[in-house]
Amino acid sequence: MTTADRLTGAPAPAPGAPPPAKRAAGSTVPRHGRTPPSDRRRRRRRAVALLYLLPALLPYTLFAVLPMLHTAYLSLFDWDGVTLPSFTGLGNYRRIVTDPQLRAAAWHAGALILFFSVLPICVGLVSAAIVSRRAGRRGTALVRTVLFLPQVIPLVAVGILWRWVYADDGTLNQALRAVGLGGLADAWLGSFTWALPAVGLIGTWVVSGLCMVLFLSGTQRIDQEIYEAARMDGAGPVREFTAITVPLLRPEFAVALSITVIAALSSFDLVYITTGGGPGNSTVVPGILIYRLAFGGGAVGVASALAVVLTAVISLAVLVINRLSREAP
């Protein structure tokens, strides 16, 4: 059920008015056979609950929900950001679906899912398995810290750092030349072939640590007795990993996948700092286009429409991920 379904599912009660026959409108069936509390007590409990939620709800509504609705509203206008906007209906959306540059951006965002989600989850899973098996031994705390470190560095700093790594005389090419592979050296971020994978691998580097920590906390939840039982049956580390760790980490998979897919689809900072969408248009992503349209191009309406579409796509992706992960294995 989507939020919209829930919203329309129950009519908004007029403030102050006595609540209408709730039992009929709602779907509450007395739970666990207990007698339901009296109406007054329930009403009071709800009021108290709302009161507790208010400090979070109010800023969230003011600074997240309303601006989002406002963006959706602005997407229906042709607006340069300064003078009076003119209503265009769905014109901005029509422009989006026909723009070839946007189609390229969508492909790039899709490719980034490989680097922001698939690779980090694989790396995180393997490193979590190794670290958890060696828990308590010397050095594991250090390994954990080092792998998580990219997560705490601001993305802008990460971008600048990797620009040096990928430069023509940067560390990567120096390493290649040192081992006699100088022929492979390239100015990675300026290459039409390699710029997108290069930017993507920065994402892998950043997100892998987060995935590892997620999976580590998951493995700690798994009962050690299951592992012991498996070992008694003669399972080695690899078998343990594939037969126990991976299937039991399902909830962590869902969380990791959601976070990383959002990061991939809404990526902006890394691309902006490292390539700015270039060379040519080879690393342009939707986030870059939104920025260009709104702040440089004076096309706030189109930028808003693009932002709305991007938000919808991301929400849909997360919804699908959560649906799939809830099903029984």
Place this chain on the structure above:
Amino acid sequence: MSPSPSSLSRRTFLAATGAVGAAVLTACSDLTPGVSASGNNSASPASTAVPADTKITLVVADADDTTMTPGLIAAFRAKHPNISVKRQYTGWDDYLKSINTTMSADSAPDIAQFTSGMQNLVPGRLLLKVGEYGKAYGWAEKFPGLDQITLTPDGKTVGTGDLYGVGGGLSFEGVYYNKAKAGKLGLTVPPATLEDLEALFAKAKAAGETALVAGNLDGGLNHPFNVLLSAYLTPKDREAWAYGHKGATIVLPEAEKAAETLKRWVDKGYVTPKVNGVSDNDATAAFAKGEGVFRISGNWAAAAVAKGLGEGAGYFNMPPVVSGGKVRTTGAGVYYCVSSKSKNTAAAAAFLDFAASAQAAAITAKAGFMAPDAGAMPSQSGLLGDVQAGWQTVVKDAGLQPFIQNASTPTMGDTLTTQLQLLAGGKVTVEKFLSGLQTDFENYHK
């Protein structure tokens, strides 16, 4: 996942959220911000009189990370004790993002640094027409490059229409060179023509040097391309396009010559190899460390180059196509404009006028810019002196032309970067490169 609350209370809750949201949205009458074009932005009556007996506060918004703007403010305050000037500095990227909103607010700053993108403020009548003050103060004689801040009422065309500000510090582009290497390779500088310059490139390349140090990761090849356009195009064609005149085109034989020259420099290996992977700043840094022989850049790079190469740093103006021709080059400036909401326009105009004074010239020169009053700049030695002498020739020849990406369309900066990367990467022909630029132009000037 956490246990969910009873479905009924959650529903009520969400419904309430929706209700609150809808209520706030409907209560907000200003859903589509923006200003109607009904305000008054004419300065009248204008005189050079500055009230000396009342306390006045001027707010200056800028993104100038040199010492120029703060220096001008301090000197102006010392001259007018009753005027206090508050500076609102914002970093460049954030300034570009926020300035249009800042200028639309009721609390808009009195004076703001003009940047590309702010032409949208003109149809909104948020910038004061300062032409009347200009006449009273005689700015036409005091400031070079005023056409770059003269705009039509729709803000889309530069060079004609009303005056909206003045240029405090100006910048322009030319050729830096490494004196030690030029001497070793027997290169005669300055070259008399563009062809001679290319011959020097060939000689440097034959000696195993990078002839022209450049970086195009962020579109830095626009510097050579802009000065090549300045040299090849007629000033009329060049300005019509750069200023966004309706019907102008860059698909011209002369522009093709400029683009072909740049492409040839890349193809023949004169330019830094893998130029698309090097940023413009890194190229300056590499040149200052002694890499390569020549670098085409602006006077803003002079301090870094002088620091790195010391006495070994040299400079000459971009040579013309024909020997003995007038010097034409590309440049821009830090322009100050006045908000139409300002209550102290007389004081603001006095600040603008102050930027042309001899006192301001010293401050501007110290910050690395060229002063409007080229003759009043304190004389300097070494590289900075060479650059200054070059500037005096540019002013004498009236050779300062606008960057093609600044005023032609709001998106031209990104488009030019993209197209230059495609050109340098061998992905487009010269014809496709120019038509790519022209498409952006025509999408905006429909």
